[in-house]
Amino acid sequence: MITKARFLMPSAWLRPMTLLGMLAVFQACTTTTIDEFRQGATGISSEDSVVILGRTPVSPNDADPSQFVECVGERMASGDNAINVIPEQQFVDAMFPWFEPRMAPKRNEDLQLMMAQPMVTDIMSGLGVRYIVWLDGQTERTNEMGQLSCGLGTGGGGCVGFVTWEDDSSFEARVWDISSATEVGTISADAVGQTYIPAIVIPIPLIARVEANACSSLADQLKQFVQGD
Amino acid sequence: MSNCTVSVNHAVPAAVLAQSRRTAKPVFSLCRLQPLLVSLMVLLTLASCAARTVNVEGSYPRPNIPAIPLVLGVYYGEGLTDFVYTELTDSGEEEYLVTSGDTHEVLFNTVLPAMFERVVVLDSLEAAAAQGVDAVFIPRINEFQLGMPQKTRLDSYEVWVRYNMRLTGVDGSYIADWVMTAYGKATASSFSTAERGINDAAVAALRDLASNFSLGFTGVPDVNDWLQRRSSQ
Numbered sequence: 001m002i003t004k005a006r007f008l009m010p011s012a013w014l015r016p017m018t019l020l021g022m023l024a025v026f027q028a029c030t031t032t033t034i035d036e037f038r039q040g041a042t043g044i045s046s047e048d049s050v051v052i053l054g055r056t057p058v059s060p061n062d063a064d065p066s067q068f069v070e071c072v073g074e075r076m077a078s079g080d081n082a083i084n085v086i087p088e089q090q091f092v093d094a095m096f097p098w099f100e101p102r103m104a105p106k107r108n109e110d111l112q113l114m115m116a117q118p119m120v121t122d123i124m125s126g127l128g129v130r131y132i133v134w135l136d137g138q139t140e141r142t143n144e145m146g147q148l149s150c151g152l153g154t155g156g157g158g159c160v161g162f163v164t165w166e167d168d169s170s171f172e173a174r175v176w177d178i179s180s181a182t183e184v185g186t187i188s189a190d191a192v193g194q195t196y197i198p199a200i201v202i203p204i205p206l207i208a209r210v211e212a213n214a215c216s217s218l219a220d221q222l223k224q225f226v227q228g229d
Numbered sequence: 230m231s232n233c234t235v236s237v238n239h240a241v242p243a244a245v246l247a248q249s250r251r252t253a254k255p256v257f258s259l260c261r262l263q264p265l266l267v268s269l270m271v272l273l274t275l276a277s278c279a280a281r282t283v284n285v286e287g288s289y290p291r292p293n294i295p296a297i298p299l300v301l302g303v304y305y306g307e308g309l310t311d312f313v314y315t316e317l318t319d320s321g322e323e324e325y326l327v328t329s330g331d332t333h334e335v336l337f338n339t340v341l342p343a344m345f346e347r348v349v350v351l352d353s354l355e356a357a358a359a360q361g362v363d364a365v366f367i368p369r370i371n372e373f374q375l376g377m378p379q380k381t382r383l384d385s386y387e388v389w390v391r392y393n394m395r396l397t398g399v400d401g402s403y404i405a406d407w408v409m410t411a412y413g414k415a416t417a418s419s420f421s422t423a424e425r426g427i428n429d430a431a432v433a434a435l436r437d438l439a440s441n442f443s444l445g446f447t448g449v450p451d452v453n454d455w456l457q458r459r460s461s462q
Binding site: 066093094095096097098100101102103119120123 | 290291292293294295416436437439440441443444
């Protein structure tokens with residue numbers, strides 16, 4: 001009797017689980033919107049490099065986009081039409097103290113003032129920097145709902161419940177052309193996705209990879225933008 | 230540390246004594262072991278109470294700025310080299326001792342030679358005249374604050390430092406006296422230990438100071454006035 005019950009149980013709950021899983025996979029997808037605003041012509045040679053910089057936090061409440069910056073840089077430096085990307089820390093150290101959090105140029109006018117310094121232009125030329133991309137933004141988690149309970153007994157363990165939340169990644173990339181010390185465009189990426197974790201004995205996490213999708217979409221668009229396509 | 234009291238009772242339990250009268254051999258070994266065990270317990274208890282010391286260490290890039298044509302004397306005195314910040318627990322016990330005198334010297338010894346034509350590190354303020362310097366710079370730490378993730382509920386270690394910067398003539402006369410603040414943050418989840426997090430947040434704060442100081446030095450009103458008076462002479 002017990003053996004029979006054990007044998008029948010998986011197939012009994014597998015069917016609804018499969019349906020639930022398929023439904024959740026379908027709903028766990030991410031929607032990414034990319035907006036591009038071009039202000040000037042672009043183009044890049046094989047000797048030129050791009051620097052991706054994040055707005056480093058200068059107060060406790062500021063978001064730290066360093067992981068996103070790394071992700072965008074890695075994506076731009078790989079694949080088809082890969083671009084030379086100078087690592088953020090290497091660039092900031094070489095340019096010290098001009099790109100430290102409190103000193104970094106925030107507006108086009110600040111960039112022009114900074115580029116008027118012969119030492120700054122010399123280092124930029126030495127590094128082969130053609131474009132600086134300023135990244136700003138964050139991922140916010142909202143609409144967290146549900147409850148998941150897990151237990152462990154002598155006969156085994158398991159989880160029951162359902163939790164869900166929404167992630168919203170909103171990032172903006174401002175592209176500065178160093179050769180003309182002007183802003184040549186802005187690209188924004190907005191990705192939204194709902195994560196579901198249903199659990200009937202085993203939790204099935206259906207994670208919406210919101211920030212990863214925002215990163216890849218923004219990096220691909222930036223690559224095209226600086227190449228002038 | 231002061232609230233951590235350790236009481237040690239060396240008395241041998243009565244049951245053990247009674248047993249020792251009946252069988253000598255096993256009690257002999259227990260008696261031999263007891264002081265060792267007690268000492269071990271005391272050491273363990275004291276170790277768990279002791280505050281952990283973080284001696285901030287870091288390297289700092291040389292600033293890329295044009296040098297001011299001045300010979301500057303710098304004096305690392307009290308309030309900088311001997312400054313120790315003590316972080317207390319909620320119950321008032323010492324938790325961390327943060328020392329940053331050495332790393333401040335490393336920082337200024339990297340930054341100042343890039344900012345000035347020549348820099349002389351002075352052993353005392355009286356030695357300034359003999360060294361032929363134009364002015365003497367005396368940095369001091371006024372206040373140090375530490376933000377720990379478990380207290381701020383943020384995923385980061387944070388360090389705030391307030392400095393008093395003083396620039397005097399060779400004879401100790403006033404040139405400028407101003408306050409500077411520095412802030413550094415390090416993401417908590419990136420570090421395996423709190424000591425590493427505190428260190429990196431402090432190094433970030435020192436970089437912040439270095440950038441602000443090197444680019445803002447000539448913008449300090451009294452320093453600017455003094456430089457203009459010198460250039461017009």
